[in-house]
Amino acid sequence: MAIIHENYSLKKLHTFGMDVSARWFAEAADLAALETLLQTARDKNTTHLILGGGSNILFTRDADCLVIRNNFRGIAVAAEDAEAFYVKAGAGEVWHQFVMYCIANGFAGVENLSLIPGSVGAGPMQNIGAYGVELKDVFHELEAWHIATGAVHTFTREDCAFGYRESVFKRALRDQYVITSVTFRLLKNPVLNTSYGAIEQELQQMGVQQPDIKSISQAVINIRSSKLPDPAVIGNAGSFFKNPVVSPEKVAELKALFPDLVSYKNSDTEYKLAAGWLIEQCGWKGYRKGDAGVHKNQALVLVNYANAKGHDVFELSQQILDSVSEKFGVKLEREVNIF
Numbered sequence: 171m172a173i174i175h176e177n178y179s180l181k182k183l184h185t186f187g188m189d190v191s192a193r194w195f196a197e198a199a200d201l202a203a204l205e206t207l208l209q210t211a212r213d214k215n216t217t218h219l220i221l222g223g224g225s226n227i228l229f230t231r232d233a234d235c236l237v238i239r240n241n242f243r244g245i246a247v248a249a250e251d252a253e254a255f256y257v258k259a260g261a262g263e264v265w266h267q268f269v270m271y272c273i274a275n276g277f278a279g280v281e282n283l284s285l286i287p288g289s290v291g292a293g294p295m296q297n298i299g300a301y302g303v304e305l306k307d308v309f310h311e312l313e314a315w316h317i318a319t320g321a322v323h324t325f326t327r328e329d330c331a332f333g334y335r336e337s338v339f340k341r342a343l344r345d346q347y348v349i350t351s352v353t354f355r356l357l358k359n360p361v362l363n364t365s366y367g368a369i370e371q372e373l374q375q376m377g378v379q380q381p382d383i384k385s386i387s388q389a390v391i392n393i394r395s396s397k398l399p400d401p402a403v404i405g406n407a408g409s410f411f412k413n414p415v416v417s418p419e420k421v422a423e424l425k426a427l428f429p430d431l432v433s434y435k436n437s438d439t440e441y442k443l444a445a446g447w448l449i450e451q452c453g454w455k456g457y458r459k460g461d462a463g464v465h466k467n468q469a470l471v472l473v474n475y476a477n478a479k480g481h482d483v484f485e486l487s488q489q490i491l492d493s494v495s496e497k498f499g500v501k502l503e504r505e506v507n508i509f
Contacts, residue, residue, distance in 0.1 A: 261291025
């Protein structure tokens with residue numbers, strides 16, 4: 171049975187490390203506990219918040235509700251065929267630990283997603299991605315508990331409606347389900363992806379002649395560690411903003427004004443701009459006011475140096491949104507959830 175704590179500090183349960191608390195807090199490791207806790211929230215006439223790894227949320231206030239930490243655990247090979255292993259993981263598993271498990275067992279496909287903070291269950295919600303790979307590329311299915319009816323539903327890749335840092339769980343089905351497990355299709359014969367970012371350069375520096383999933387994972391870890399602050403040292407939630415998607419006409423217009431514009435072609439009808447470059451051109455990289463700031467090595471990352479309040483970081487993000495819009499006529503969107 172889940173233990174319910176009152177006035178519980180959430181400081182160590184989210185990567186920004188804001189000093190906020192929950193009116194009530196409990197962990198759910200199975201469906202019975204989850205159902206009981208949600209009924210408790212109804213009995214207390216309060217709302218609830220499902221918390222995973224806490225790596226994609228900015229608390230701007232205390233949580234005057236029942237905060238339930240998703241602690242569904244377990245990793246196992248659910249099935250296999252000639253080409254792939256189907257690996258099922260509980261939503262509460264730590265994402266990077268899951269990736270390390272896959273690499274240790276020779277399950278290929280998630281190596282480029284090494285060192286992304288957060289939990290397995292949060293992965294499909296925002297279709298996490300890095301270095302040329304998105305979760306949808308290795309996704310098979312997930313199980314989710316329907317809050318209103320108590321039924322467990324299985325979602326295919328098509329059901330999840332994945333987009334760029336998007337899924338049906340962030341839009342049409344927001345707050346209606348609790349993801350309990352995710353099953354991944356991981357290849358027996360790796361298809362290595364080394365073309366994105368500085369992976370090939372890092373592999374050369376590592377002295378790797380014939381890359382494999384282990385060396386690619388280590389290269390990604392090295393790159394991320396050099397660019398991004400460790401949340402255990404400086405509070406942050408990784409990339410705070412999405413890379414904006416614009417039309418070819420908008421890219422041409424901007425390149426005429428800013429020849430060094432960083433852009434990537436998504437398709438014939440859209441390009442992705444580097445939000446970090448846009449923010450840096452507006453002079454924000456390394457900015458600090460009090461304990462809220464923009465990281466010195468990566469302008470996409472907003473940080474809490476020690477005792478910043480959530481609203482300090484939120485106000486900083488709004489100033490950045492406004493300045494990018496004014497300078498480039500491009501609207502940035504926050505990737506981090508605001509509470």
